[in-house]
Amino acid sequence: MKIAVVGMGIIGGSYCKAIKKYTNHYVVGINRSPLPLQKAFDCGAIDKIGTVEDLSDVDLIILGIYPAAAVEFVRANGDKIKKGAIVTDTSGIKSEICQSLVDLSHKHGFTFVGVHPMAGKEKNGFDVSEADLYKNASCIIVPCGADEKAVKTVADFNLSLGFGGIKITDPEEHDRMIAFTSQLPHVLACAYVLSPNCVNHKGFSAGSYRDVSRVANINAELWSELFLENKNPLITELDILIKNINSLTAAIKKGDKKEIMSLLEKGHKIKEGLGE
Amino acid sequence: MKIAVVGMGIIGGSYCKAIKKYTNHYVVGINRSPLPLQKAFDCGAIDKIGTVEDLSDVDLIILGIYPAAAVEFVRANGDKIKKGAIVTDTSGIKSEICQSLVDLSHKHGFTFVGVHPMAGKEKNGFDVSEADLYKNASCIIVPCGADEKAVKTVADFNLSLGFGGIKITDPEEHDRMIAFTSQLPHVLACAYVLSPNCVNHKGFSAGSYRDVSRVANINAELWSELFLENKNPLITELDILIKNINSLTAAIKKGDKKEIMSLLEKGHKIKEGLGE
Numbered sequence: 001m002k003i004a005v006v007g008m009g010i011i012g013g014s015y016c017k018a019i020k021k022y023t024n025h026y027v028v029g030i031n032r033s034p035l036p037l038q039k040a041f042d043c044g045a046i047d048k049i050g051t052v053e054d055l056s057d058v059d060l061i062i063l064g065i066y067p068a069a070a071v072e073f074v075r076a077n078g079d080k081i082k083k084g085a086i087v088t089d090t091s092g093i094k095s096e097i098c099q100s101l102v103d104l105s106h107k108h109g110f111t112f113v114g115v116h117p118m119a120g121k122e123k124n125g126f127d128v129s130e131a132d133l134y135k136n137a138s139c140i141i142v143p144c145g146a147d148e149k150a151v152k153t154v155a156d157f158n159l160s161l162g163f164g165g166i167k168i169t170d171p172e173e174h175d176r177m178i179a180f181t182s183q184l185p186h187v188l189a190c191a192y193v194l195s196p197n198c199v200n201h202k203g204f205s206a207g208s209y210r211d212v213s214r215v216a217n218i219n220a221e222l223w224s225e226l227f228l229e230n231k232n233p234l235i236t237e238l239d240i241l242i243k244n245i246n247s248l249t250a251a252i253k254k255g256d257k258k259e260i261m262s263l264l265e266k267g268h269k270i271k272e273g274l275g276e
Numbered sequence: 277m278k279i280a281v282v283g284m285g286i287i288g289g290s291y292c293k294a295i296k297k298y299t300n301h302y303v304v305g306i307n308r309s310p311l312p313l314q315k316a317f318d319c320g321a322i323d324k325i326g327t328v329e330d331l332s333d334v335d336l337i338i339l340g341i342y343p344a345a346a347v348e349f350v351r352a353n354g355d356k357i358k359k360g361a362i363v364t365d366t367s368g369i370k371s372e373i374c375q376s377l378v379d380l381s382h383k384h385g386f387t388f389v390g391v392h393p394m395a396g397k398e399k400n401g402f403d404v405s406e407a408d409l410y411k412n413a414s415c416i417i418v419p420c421g422a423d424e425k426a427v428k429t430v431a432d433f434n435l436s437l438g439f440g441g442i443k444i445t446d447p448e449e450h451d452r453m454i455a456f457t458s459q460l461p462h463v464l465a466c467a468y469v470l471s472p473n474c475v476n477h478k479g480f481s482a483g484s485y486r487d488v489s490r491v492a493n494i495n496a497e498l499w500s501e502l503f504l505e506n507k508n509p510l511i512t513e514l515d516i517l518i519k520n521i522n523s524l525t526a527a528i529k530k531g532d533k534k535e536i537m538s539l540l541e542k543g544h545k546i547k548e549g550l551g552e
Binding site: 118119120137140167176178179181182184185187188190193194195196197198199201202203205207208209211214216218219220224225227228231234235238239240241244245246247248249252255257264265266267270272273276 | 458477542549
């Protein structure tokens with residue numbers, strides 16, 4: 001295939017590197033600023049430094065840019081996309097953007113398949129992208145009405161890059177689950193490091209501190225956009241979490257060991273039941 | 277030295293294995309139930325299956341048992357401890373138990389030095405103990421009035437087992453910091469996995485879920501004891517955390533992107549300032 005990757009950040013850059021490492025596809029890179037493109041070309045992650053004019057000649061377009069920017073990009077350049085091409089995004093939210101992209105796909109004669117690669121780092125940009133970022137990660141596919149053949153093409157393509165498995169879902173389930181598995185830990189990490197004791201943790205900390213605080217080194221621009229684009233599912237999870245922390249706090253304040261143990265046992269059983 | 281390790285769980289067992297791997301000290305194991313002692317002896321982690329009678333003949337006693345049990349053990353057997361011996365605990369809380377152990381040390385003529393090895397696992401028992409559990413971990417020492425020579429002996433001994441560094445502190449600072457670095461993440465992990473979406477996370481999750489939920493596979497008996505023995509510092513941290521989560525939640529509910537970004541930026545700066 002001829003593939004265009006739009007956006008040379010960690011996500012787009014890692015797609016380019018993985019494609020060149022694991023497949024024989026031809027890759028055109030497209031990016032707003034020229035520097036990451038030049039870097040990508042110099043290290044062999046892309047075959048061509050492209051422009052939106054190249055969209056008329058590629059079979060698959062991967063949007064490695066922020067959710068709202070992805071919709072904007074297709075709105076502005078949809079007429080250049082080859083009829084019958086497949087367009088996938090890489091966004092961490094779906095309900096808010098999928099319908100717009102499906103509408104644009106009908107208007108311009110391409111097929112949209114939503115994709116969310118479940119991988120990332122605490123750092124951003126092409127410099128931290130890597131060919132094996134997606135190794136063994138889950139690839140969530142949100143077909144949004146795309147035909148089976150297109151979905152299979154996208155699934156097989158992603159598996160060929162090293163993803164460990166495919167999860168097919170709809171935008172609502174995706175957003176509800178991601179609010180819990182990804183967005184909530186990011187809110188938590190930031191809330192956690194705001195404790196005045198955080199700056200003095202060295203020598204007093206180990207794995208527990210490291211794990212909860214890891215993603216606090218956050219991209220504030222991206223994540224505030226993601227939180228607002230997935231506002232309702234995230235608020236639902238936040239309310240559940242606050243309620244559960246409050247229950248544990250109340251039991252500790254009361255000195256009620258039986259109640260604390262009962263709540264901890266519940267958590268223990270859930271985690272153990274998952275085989276983790 | 278002749279060393280007695282009391283308790284053949286993950287902490288005591290790992291001490292035994294580390295001592296035999298990295299030093300030439302002689303190790304006597306003491307445990308309530310005989311099976312872990314036999315296992316420890318069979319794999320060479322201890323030189324002798326001991327009893328409390330052996331306390332009269334050892335230079336260093338390491339208490340690898342729960343905090344309240346450690347005090348109870350010394351209260352019951354303090355008269356058997358050799359004059360001039362050093363006793364260290366391994367407890368995750370200090371204010372609640374150190375004074376009792378210091379009092380007992382004066383009564384019976386030994387030296388107590390508080391120790392908290394900052395290492396552990398989500399699993400318990402001798403079977404998951406390992407010689408390198410303490411490799412590069414921080415060893416917190418709480419002298420509690422012990423003389424410099426005893427503190428140096430304990431520090432050098434722990435460094436010889438692979439610990440990465442020594443942090444000297446007092447019971448109050450220890451407990452305040454541990455409430456933040458260790459106890460709070462354990463409360464959080466349990467509260468987090470109580471979300472109804474948790475059991476369906478597979479395929480939708482990656483590092484963020486894994487990290488926040490890791491310690492939910494908790495030892496409810498031990499941690500409910502630790503939470504209550506460190507009640508006030510932990511409640512202070514819980515109140516701060518709830519306040520910070522509430523601030524972020526309120527900003528998300530209002531759809532106030534500027535406020536969300538400002539709070540995330542604060543977290544980002546703290547984490548970045550720590551070089552993490």
